[in-house]
Every structure is written in C-alpha cells, then in structure tokens.
Amino acid sequence: MADLDVTPELLRRYDRPVPRYTSYPTADRFTPAFTAASYRAALARADERADEPLGLYLHLPFCRAQCAYCGCAMVASSDPERLTDYLERLLLEVDRVVAQLPRRRRVAEIQLGGGTPNMYSPAELARLLAHLRRHFTLTPGAEVAIEVDPREASASIVGELRAAGFTRISFGVQDTDDDVQHAIGRVQHLDKTREVVEAARAHGFESVNIDLIYGLPKQSRATFERTLEQALALAPDRVALFSFAYIPEQRKNQIRIVRDDMPNADDKLAIFCDARRAFVAAGYVPIGMDHFAKPGDELARALSEGTLNRTFQGYTVSHATDILGFGMSAIGEVGGAYAQNEKNVRAYNQRIDEGALPIVRGVELSADDELRRFVIRALMCRFVIDDATLERRFGVTLAGALPDALERLHPLVGEGLATVAPGRVEVTPLGRLFVRNVAAAFDGYLQQGEGKVPYSRAV
Numbered sequence: 001m002a003d004l005d006v007t008p009e010l011l012r013r014y015d016r017p018v019p020r021y022t023s024y025p026t027a028d029r030f031t032p033a034f035t036a037a038s039y040r041a042a043l044a045r046a047d048e049r050a051d052e053p054l055g056l057y058l059h060l061p062f063c064r065a066q067c068a069y070c071g072c073a074m075v076a077s078s079d080p081e082r083l084t085d086y087l088e089r090l091l092l093e094v095d096r097v098v099a100q101l102p103r104r105r106r107v108a109e110i111q112l113g114g115g116t117p118n119m120y121s122p123a124e125l126a127r128l129l130a131h132l133r134r135h136f137t138l139t140p141g142a143e144v145a146i147e148v149d150p151r152e153a154s155a156s157i158v159g160e161l162r163a164a165g166f167t168r169i170s171f172g173v174q175d176t177d178d179d180v181q182h183a184i185g186r187v188q189h190l191d192k193t194r195e196v197v198e199a200a201r202a203h204g205f206e207s208v209n210i211d212l213i214y215g216l217p218k219q220s221r222a223t224f225e226r227t228l229e230q231a232l233a234l235a236p237d238r239v240a241l242f243s244f245a246y247i248p249e250q251r252k253n254q255i256r257i258v259r260d261d262m263p264n265a266d267d268k269l270a271i272f273c274d275a276r277r278a279f280v281a282a283g284y285v286p287i288g289m290d291h292f293a294k295p296g297d298e299l300a301r302a303l304s305e306g307t308l309n310r311t312f313q314g315y316t317v318s319h320a321t322d323i324l325g326f327g328m329s330a331i332g333e334v335g336g337a338y339a340q341n342e343k344n345v346r347a348y349n350q351r352i353d354e355g356a357l358p359i360v361r362g363v364e365l366s367a368d369d370e371l372r373r374f375v376i377r378a379l380m381c382r383f384v385i386d387d388a389t390l391e392r393r394f395g396v397t398l399a400g401a402l403p404d405a406l407e408r409l410h411p412l413v414g415e416g417l418a419t420v421a422p423g424r425v426e427v428t429p430l431g432r433l434f435v436r437n438v439a440a441a442f443d444g445y446l447q448q449g450e451g452k453v454p455y456s457r458a459v
C-alpha cells in the first residue's frame with residue numbers, strides 16, 4: 001500500500017503544522033470586525049435562498065470532568081442548574097436567529113456536538129429537538145446526529161435517544177488500552193462501549209460511528225493493534241480516526257500528560273498506517289484522510305457519487321448550503337460568511353440575556369476566498385480538482401486564477417504527493433496522507449505568513 005512509501009525524511013518535511021481545513025478561511029482569520037449586525041446581514045442573504053436546505057449545529061459544552069487530551073470548547077460541570085440555564089438560552093438563541101429567517105426553514109441536517117451532549121437527559125434533548133421542529137421543517141431523510149459519551153450513557157438511554165428522533169449516533173472511544181486511558185484521564189470500560197454500540201444497532205440507528213485517536217500518550221503500535229481489533233469487533237458503520245494535537249502551551253489541561261509518554265513522529269505515523277491498513281483490510285472505504293466507512297454507509301456512497309462535503313463537523317453527506325451554529329463557541333457558515341459565538345459560557349449567557357445575537361467574530365468571504373475554499377474542499381474530499389469543474393462554477397481555470405498555488409505545488413509533485421496535468425490537479429494515494437499540505441498550497445492567507453495560531457501537525 002502506498003502509505004508504506006513514507007520515508008522518515010518525507011515525514012519530517014511534511015509533518016508540520018497545517019490547518020485542518022474544516023473552514024476556509026481558517027478560524028484564526030476570523031475577526032471581531034464581524035459583528036452581530038454583520039451576522040444579521042448574512043442571515044438576510046441566506047434567507048433569499050428559501051428553497052435550499054439548512055444545516056443546524058448545536059453545541060452542548062458540558063462534561064463531568066475535563067480529559068487530559070481534550071481540545072474541545074467544553075465546560076466542566078454537571079450542575080443541573082447550570083445545564084438548564086444554558087439550555088434555556090440556547091432555545092432563545094434559536095428563536096432569535098429564526099426571526100431573521102422568515103422564509104428559509106427547510107433543514108437537511110441537525111447535529112448536536114460538545115462537550116458531552118448526553119450530559120442532558122433524553123427528555124431534555126427531545127425538548128430541544130421538538131423546539132427545532134416547531135421552527136423548521138426536516139427534509140425527507142434528514143440526518144439528526146448526536147455525539148455520545150458512553151460513560152454517561154446506557155442501553156436504555158440510547159433507546160430513548162432513538163425514540164426522540166436521532167438517526168445517527170457517534171460514540172467517543174479513543175483508545176481501549178488501560179494505560180493509555182489512564183494517561184489521558186478518560187477511563188472507559190469496553191463492556192460499556194459494547195453495550196451502547198449494540199443498543200444503537202438494536203434500536204435502528206441508521207449509522208453508528210466511533211471516534212478513535214492516534215498519537216496519544218502511552219500508545220504504541222502493539223497497544224493500538226489491540227484497540228483496532230476491539231474497535232473492528234464493534235462493527236461500526238463509520239470510524240473517525242483523529243490525530244492527537246499535543247499543544248500543552250495552548251491547552252493547559254494537556255500539562256497533565258507526561259511528555260515522555262508521547263509516541264515520537266515516526267511511531268505516530270506507523271500507528272496511523274497500521275490503523276489505515278486494518279480498516280481497509282476489513283472492507284472499510286477510506287474517506288478523506290482520517291475517516292473510514294462501510295461501503296453501504298452514506299458517507300462512502302457520497303464519496304463515490306462525488307457529493308462528499310467538509311464543514312466544521314468534519315466530513316459530511318449534508319446537502320445543506322448554509323449551516324447555522326447555536327450555543328457557546330459554535331461556528332455557522334451563512335450567506336457567504338463564517339460567524340462564531342462567544343467562546344465563554346458566562347459571556348454567551350449574558351449576551352443572550354441582553355437580547356443580543358451572541359456573535360463575537362467571523363469573516364465575510366471575498367470572491368477569492370470562495371474560489372480557494374471550493375478548491376480546498378474538492379481536494380480534501382475528492383482528492384482532485386479540474387478546469388471543467390471550475391469553469392462550470394466560477395468561469396475560471398486553475399492556471400488563470402491560481403497560478404501561485406500551482407507554483408507552490410511543484411515540490412509536492414516532486415515528492416510524489418500530487419500530480420499536475422494541464423487543467424487538473426490530483427492528490428496521489430501517498431499524498432492523501434498529507435492532503436492538508438496539498439490543500440495548503442491553495443491557502444492564500446497561509447502564504448502571507450500572517451498566522452499567529454499554530455496549527456496541529458499534518459499527520
């Protein structure tokens with residue numbers, strides 16, 4: 001397999017900080033010049049496309065305690081009063097945004113992320129869904145997804161979530177090894193994971209996902225091989241295999257991780273390659289760089305039909321053309337702009353209490369941003385972009401509109417990571433491991449060297 005061709009030299013050259021491109025421009029380009037008034041204008045633009053479906057993302061940030069590896073916008077609390085106070089504000093924010101969208105009410109995708117959304121009871125989550133259904137009309141086959149921490153769940157809770165209307169469920173597993181679990185401050189017994197996964201299947205969830213993380217402390221090829229065996233035995237429909245970003249200088253909770261316990265870059269890549277091989281051998285289709293899906297899963301079908309998309313929620317099959325973000329730190333993609341809410345829960349609650357839209361920053365996309373975003377998404381999702389596609393959509397060609405990017409691709413072509421033919425750029429099988437680096441050649445901002453926020457490493 002092509003990933004065996006990765007030499008230590010290649011790894012050293014390309015395993016460097018690059019954006020994950022869940023957005024373009026990337027979130028570190030958002031500015032406070034984008035205000036609630038800018039958001040209202042973006043919502044008005046989005047409202048003009050009344051027939052196009054929306055996506056909704058709702059952030060439920062609470063967790064019982066913070067894991068040592070956590071990189072999420074979360075709040076460590078299980079205080080029922082705090083949880084209820086936040087939920088009430090979230091419903092108010094939905095009302096406030098909906099008031100700006102008198103015509104645009106069709107929804108193709110709802111996603112609840114966190115934090116741990118299932119810190120809320122199924123009844124509270126059902127209330128949230130009912131509130132959304134009062135305002136919006138779900139399109140036939142709309143996906144209603146939730147991230148669930150098995151440690152806070154049970155078979156009966158999973159059944160209640162299905163009854164409430166969730167169709168896709170994603171379980172955090174990360175790693176099943178005892179030593180790794182202790183090193184990351186997240187102890188989760190395999191029996192519990194098995195219980196909830198089996199319940200999800202028994203209750204008819206359309207897709208059951210699990211998340212794994214490679215590059216964690218105490219992880220080795222041998223320990224992760226066992227994790228992979230156990231993960232495959234769960235037979236998930238999809239697996240997200242995330243790279244752990246160890247950045248204790250930015251994430252104070254990661255100080256709890258012992259630096260000497262971290263696998264080195266070569267080991268980390270070997271763990272990733274082992275995992276990729278194991279999933280492919282088990283019949284899973286690789287999606288982008290870090291997702292795998294059973295051939296019958298919608299994500300795999302979207303890949304073969306060329307409709308795969310990439311948003312802040314990662315790889316998605318969603319046909320939503322605008323995504324509304326609700327809750328603390330949530331990011332929306334609306335009317336040609338990105339908009340982010342207050343990142344602190346108290347500030348978020350306060351802005352809602354003041355009657356405001358809790359936007360804290362964002363960015364309006366220029367025509368150049370739109371073009372580059374389209375190309376970066378195509379490369380991240382389908383590993384190819386050509387002139388015919390660009391001409392249809394933007395009336396431009398690669399050489400005519402993005403000569404700077406083609407220039408920057410030269411060394412990557414030399415390394416065998418991409419091919420450039422007249423009117424066509426393609427990521428090679430080897431280059432798929434470094435697709436973020438290939439995409440970065442098209443990033444107009446990265447080249448200006450203005451970034452102050454270090455990104456996670458490519459592998």
Ligand code: SF4
Nearest residue numbers: 063066067070072115
């Ligand atoms: S469960 Fe997830 S969001 Fe919560 S602290 Fe752990 S890693 Fe962070």
